[in-house]
Amino acid sequence: MPKMKTKKSLAKRVKVTGTGKWKIASAYTSHLAQNKSTKQKRHLRKASLMDKTDQSRLKNLLQK
Template sequence: MPKLKTHSGAAKRFKKTGTGKLKRYKAYKSHILTKKSAKRKRNLRKGTITDTTNVKQMKKLLPYI
């Protein structure tokens, strides 16, 4: 069986938690921040767990994580 390549873009964006779940950061925090409320921007700072519907696909992109 040949080695599998890790998707480098996904590797930069996802980390594995201690329990084996995938952690990600939220989108919409890079520009046009003046019209977004402080509460909204504060909530975008926090990481979150990747949805279970996407985990199978992510495991293919990140075989060694």
């Protein structure tokens, strides 16, 4: 059986922290940005952690 290939589309969007959690960028950052408040855009710049239910669903796509 051949090796599993890493889904590069997911690998480009996810960074794994030291404790094994997945760090992702926030959505809603660039499209229609002029209508969003400065506070909203500032908070969207920060990365967030992926929910563990999504992480368990997608973990077999990220073979590292």
